[in-house]
Amino acid sequence: QEEETITIGGLATLEGPFAAPGEDGLRGVELAIEEFGGEIAGHPIEMITASSDGNPDVALESARRLVEQDGADIMIGPLSGSEGIRIAQYAKEQPGTTFLNGGSAAIETTLVDPAENFFRFNTEGAQWTAPLGEYVVNERGWDNIVIVSEDYSFPYAQIFGFMATYCEAGGTVQDKYFTPVGNNDYSSVIAQLPLETGEVDGMYVVLGGSDAVNFLSQYAQMGGQLPIVGGTNVTDQTVLTTQGPARELLPGILSSGPVSDNADLEAWQEFVQRYQDYFGDEGLPSPSLFASNYYTNTKAALLALQEVEGDLSNDHEALNEALSNLEFTSPTGPVSLNENRQATAAIYINEVVEQADGSLALEPLERIEEVDQYLGLGREAYMELGLPSRDNPSCPS
Amino acid sequence: MADAAVKQEEALVVEGLTRRFGALVAVDGVSLRVAPGERRAVLGANGAGKTTLFNMIAGDLPPSEGHISLFGRDITRLSPQKRVLEGVRRTYQKSLVFGGLSVRDNLYVAIRGATGPRLAIWRRVETQPDRDGTGPLAERVGLADRLDAPASELSHGEQRQLELGMALAHTPRLLLLDEPAAGLSTRERESLMAMLADLPRDLTLILIEHDLDIALKAVDFVTVMHNGRLLAEGTPDEIAANQDIQDIYMGKHGQ
């Protein structure tokens, strides 16, 4: 007989510059539900959505609407870092709902006083970049770099992860340049940067979206030739789908992150195939990082639901228990959670390449398995480092 | 009379007052002495500098040179609103009324401005004791039947009447009227005359007016300006008889 419907609320950024990634994230949710035939143990699964514009206040408002008004049993989202912190905090007010992360990657969400019913099956910003620091020292032989970054928490986390292993491996950072959010003319920063290798071996750039495009093209305009490693956002879909001359500057850039377009991984290819089949022209040519993260989290929820046969009694006691112990193969490989309900998973080191059809894609150079929340330093040592900021970390000189 | 005593007695003393707009000298070294209770007219062709003189006395324009003193006190540097508190009130040649407020509220703001406290915030205007003053005031300027109309809906002439009413809200020591009769109909001009005659004797009045019927009848003394300078001073009869002034200002009217 028909069981009670289980409602999944998808929260993503559907307004403003991050609307495209937000929409792709929700495609991930839809795809996962579809994969289970829209039903778990006789419970029809219904998906409802709400939008934010990247502002935590708005994200909270939408989450409340999904949970308190529309009665979402399970929440998937949100997309960006500070929204995630806010939603994880809201989760504590709503023990009767299970929250899974969407795409957000702030460290604090699952590190500082984490909520019992908030789960993140994707890796976060510092995890994404941790392997890269080591890689550039060991494989590229760079031991002195400059960093150019936007001045807010996500880039801090990315630099934090990167430097944690980079310094350990013997690298030094010549200088960090933080540019205020909202700036788009980088010429005056560029005037201070080395244009060619010499004393400095390379540049680590953490700028998102059009800022990355602006920076890279202005740097090239001024004749800059330093090799570039990028934060995860420098090579995401919004940048790779750039139109115009800046495209030519992207191939060759190194970066790291949880996905790689050309990964030779069965789970990934299967996911891409499924995505392309289901969405056809409506979706992006290839699923974005956000589609993958939302998909992974939704899939985790559905797997756990399946395990408990849709039992949501007692404030989702069984479901939350199942989620905590869940291990499965996501599009990027095996995932599991630690005691903070934060994923441990694989990270790729990628290089941007131009495909045969002219589009740009991430080519995997290396895959690092089981990167955990503590970046392999162990909880004690990691907690010693403190939270990332402009000045933390800095390589001991 | 000793000089000091004269100073004491003058209501308004203007000395060497000058105002330049770029190269143009709108008011050029004008000196005036107006006794308390005197009614004085300032006549002069268009652009002679009459309004500019008023602007400086009332503080709306800083003078380029010269001094102004009121009842023996130098007010040259005082801000306009301080001068009001010293007892100066004026009307504007172009009516400035509060369009969004009713006639009654317009008058009430004027009454409050004179007596204070101006920024009282605890009691509503309806329960303020001095609110009653608005009725008689409106009566005086012929607006009694328009008390509740918003000022923006008054006709031009009615706005002139309101303009006058706001200046009369409180008996000032020095009243400056800039063409009070302009825009008034014949009937309202007569009321104006009557009202001017009724003003308390200790009030000092200076009047700019092109309507000679009013200008010459309502005053004791006339000052004539021309091109920013003082051209002549005298009783109305003397002025009316002055041929130069007839030529440059009055035309055949004065004959």
Added chain:
Amino acid sequence: MTLRRLLTVVVALVLLVYPFVVNSFWLVQIGGRTLGFGTIVLSLVFLTAYTGMLSLAQMTVAGVAGYATAYFTAPTGGVGLELAWPVALILALGLATLAGLLIGLVAVRTRGIYTLMITLAVAMAFYYLTLQNYAVFNGFTGFNNVEPPVIAGLDLGAPLPFYYLSAVLAVLCYAGVRHVVRTPFGLALQGLRDEPQRLQALGYNVPLLRVLAFGLAGFVAGIGGILNLWLNASISPGSVALNPVIDVLMAGVLGGIGHPAGAYVGAFVFTIVDNFAIDFIARERFNTLIGLVFLAIVLFSPDGLTGLVRRAWARWAGTGRRRDDAPDDSTNIGK
């Protein structure tokens, strides 16, 4: 019975009964937000309707109160200073008033549309400041976990108490504004809106009045800001960014920027549209819908929804419109 008296009774009843007919979302997120956000809008309407100065910095002033409350009650990551909550709240409201006064000082010699531009720029300056400054504003992250106080066992953060707290404060602010505009001070403000030179010639200190008006508006916005902070339990630069700043204006216009009641009507409608527009139109394009609704109001009812209602009432009652203390056509405001 006049429209006003009838409405007063109806509104009072609705406010009292509302919590018992709605779920927690409608109680807090719609009701609480309408009242708190509406109070911020009220400060804008007050300034615009009665002083002719359209300030887009009201969200900023509210943000100052919010940040101050957070700073003094919920220190985060080494930023902040824990104080007893009454002290914290007094400080927060004092700082908001001060911020209002300072913005008033900056804008004191401007009018109408020029004030709008300058206050918008001030608002954006504050936004960038909060974003870049870590010592006081904790930068991009801001403050999280800011809970309202528990007084004598009553948790003001719980939905019902929070709602009533918001309602009481909103009613007080509204009544306060209605009162002030009919005092000599309020009349002087309106005089300043219409003809500042004349007001000065009547013995009023015009710049002082302007600055005081901003200060008063700052105080009201501060109350709204604290309610807004508690509603979200946190504050960050996003709370004072361009979007929320414009939201205040949008809500004011929706409700009618010529009358204080418009503030809450506007805040309510805005909150509803903001939350539910996504249901009316496929998930991508609901911002177009919001924009169009807003445009339609600006085009067809310059005095907003309250204006519509008042005109409808006037027609229905068959009488010529009685003039209220606020000018009926807000079309000229801000000129």
Added chain:
Amino acid sequence: MASDPLLSVDGLHVYYGSSHVLHGVTLETGTAPLSIVGRNGMGKTTLCQAIMGLVPSSGGEVRLGGERISGRRAFKVARAGIGYVPQGRRVFRSLSVDEHLRLVGKPDGEWTVERIYGTFPRLAERRRNGGAALSGGEQQMLAISRALLLNPRLLVMDEPTEGLAPVIVEHVVEVLREIGRSGVGLLLVEQNLTVATEVSDRIMVMMNGEIALETDAATLLNDRALRNRYLGVSAEA
């Protein structure tokens, strides 16, 4: 009628919101000047504005030389040949005197910028002053000049002598008489009875939004009772 009158106003009604201000005004005028007098707030300005298309009328019509102009936009009314001197001067504050005149002036035509400067030498002296930086009387001269420069068929003047010095008033009276002689129509609203009667022989009195009386200058000047009744004048003028 054989030929259409220059201006005919027929049953004109105007409302401001719910207040009825013009109650069916009817008048006709040819090239001979016509003056309208009346107490404050009787609707004279409203009539002028309604003729110009600056306030909407809700009944009746206005014709210029037989051509219906009511309902048209103000600029079309002006182009049809009416020059308007508004009450309260309404000069453009950010235009200099010279710019005002050049804005409307045409090189050909009866009135040229040079002729204006000849007529009002004061304006020539102040040609660089901005509209807001003029004395009241200078503004009034400018407002009159602006209308003259259009070289209209009909001049509608709303209290054009307000704020002018007596010599200038005389001068304006001269100019208006000359205009009357040159075949240009004139509708003059005046508070100054002397001016009204000197310029035109035909006088209308407006009261409460209606033409209450039509008479000639001599009658009005000589009949105290009549003046008293319509204008509220008690003493002799």
Added chain:
Amino acid sequence: MEALLDINWRLFAIVTLNGLTLASLYFIVASGFSLIFGLMRVVNMAHGSLYLLGAYIGFEVSEATGSWLLGIAAAAVVVGAAGAALQVSILSWMQGQDLRQALATIGVSIVAADLMLAQWGGSAYQITLPGAVSSFVPVPVAGRYAMARLMLIGFALVIGIGLWLMLNRTRVGMLIRAGVDDRRMLEALGVNVPLVFVGVFAIGAGLAGVAGVIGGSVLSVSPGEDARYLLSSLIVVIVGGMGSIPGAAIGALLVAMAETYGLAYTPTYGIVYTFAIMVAVLAVRPQGLLGRAA
């Protein structure tokens, strides 16, 4: 002492050039805004949207035709027409009610932003410059400098001088100022004021379109740029004085210089300096540096 000698003059020269070229871009964007605001007292909050639209149109056309100049022309025409349509269909109904017009344009900008997002997505676009300008020119002290950026200065000069001539050497400028002072009176003098206003609005909008193409070539465009350039235009005009073209130039210079020097020497508060300048100017001259007293 040592520190003084230590100044990196090359850096200083480059940063100064950067400031100049950024100022040029700001001026180009703000000129249309200043024109519309100064002459018609319309605070066109959709100016940023027109900028963005111009950039997208310029991109499409120059990609399709391979000609950058055609891109500019198309943007000028299309965005100019869009501006005219905005004036005719919405703003003319509320002429003289500046607040309402500002609000209406806010509404328009919300809708426009959403529709452009639907059409062009969230990616960053860059318009290909003609080959000739993608080179370097030697500059004393600074070493060498990108031609593309220097080109901005040229554009700013051309646009600035053109506007100045239009406003000060033709009757149009007079007409518009008069229309703003007292629209109804101007109509009563026989001027078709609505038509004049549509014309001005089209020119102002067209300038925004051109600015979009230029900005999209030297930097890039993506959603969100609309608000950014609206804000910069606002500040430029506030600082420089409304309606004054030389004022806009000076305003742009001050704002851009503050931003670039700030970014180079004290990056953290670079953006805040801009606002500090604004407040300082206002405190001394509320009508802006070259603005006429209101």
